[in-house]
Amino acid sequence: MSDVATTLRAAPTPRIEYRVFNADAPLPKDVLGAVAFGDVHLRHDDPRCVRVGLSPLKGAHMMEVWHASGPVTIGFDGPLRYAFDADHMLGAIELDERRYGGIAGAAQAAYAALSRFAASSDHPHLLRVWNYLGRINRGNGDDERYKLFCVGRAAGLRSLIGEHSPEARYPAATCIGRRDDDPTLQVYWLAGRAPGLPLENPRQTSAYRYPREYGPAAPSFSRAMLASDRLVMISGTASIVGHASRHRGDVRAQLEETFANIANVIQRAAGAAPGLPPRLGAQSLLKIYLRDESMLPDVEAFIRERLPAHTQFVILHADICRAELLVEVDCLHGGA
Ligand code: 3EB
DSSP: OOHHHHHHHHSOOOEEEEEEOOTTSOOOTTEEEEEEESSOOOOTTOTTEEEEOOOEEEOTTEEEEEEOSSOOEEEEETTEEEEEOSSEEEEEEEEEGGGGTSHHHHHHHHHHHHHHHHHTSSOOEEEEEEEEEESTTOSSGGGSHHHHHHHHHHHHHHHHHOSSSGGGTOOEEEEEEESSOOOEEEEEEEEESSOOEEEOOTTBOOGGGOOGGGOSSOOOOBSEEEEETTEEEEEEEOSEEBTEEOSTTOHHHHHHHHHHHHHHHHHHHHHHOTTSOSSSSTTEEEEEEESOGGGHHHHHHHHHHHSOTTOEEEEEEOBOSSTTOOEEEEEEEEOO
């Protein structure tokens, strides 16, 4: 057996599900974390709760629940909060951009804090990161806010990832725009005691090798992360082939391309981890980010016609990091 297969087999699988959210109930003890969407009130005293400020267009009151493998320890470290069990840690940090001179400074500060914390913890391996910020497409050329975010992220991550084959260590990620006026950069992540296996997609240029036209710092993420031999966490995926956006203005064609990309990554993941289902289905969780509410019927029709029954999903109203992209999809595939 290869070292990679041995490592993955040894890594336990975090169990994740979407379930109906009851805002009044405290989280059960055996939960590592819970992500709620939109305008919900969360228990502020529980560091395991993350509220993402994107309105659900489908799946209102659904919450993403991460189950722990055993006793959970929770805590705070400056602006950072966390919860961990023996195998995994969920961390979150929310910074007011105005205190860091803008989005680049906030991203650098968030990732420097994350890096420092991870390096000194028993869960040093960054597996999957979600990033949410406001007005992601504002600004021109290199000053577009997403590109500034990438510059800050790259700088903040340097101490954790290092200069030596960084691509072997980038987490899977999502970076999405909120449609509100909240000046908060929100970053939350899953880290492991054991490393995962990062995967790329042969249909797409690796994001960390995007050419200069996409910004001064290439995006620091892998297309997917095999967190164990039973779970692959796929990065935000869009209608990009090579490094070019495809099907401008056509949400249906963008969805086709996006799901072709996801199918490819799942196939690759199943090649490395034969216990994984080779296709999307009942063991997949999708988070669909949709820019234009009026396109919801197109997305629902696509899901009905093209995705296997029992595929769980939520649809969130959001901006995508390139202005011409109408839709992006996160996927968790496999599970315990
Ligand atoms: C792309 O493929 C679309 O900067 O963390 C997807 C997933 C995208 C993650 C990130 C960006 C990020 O380039 C955008």
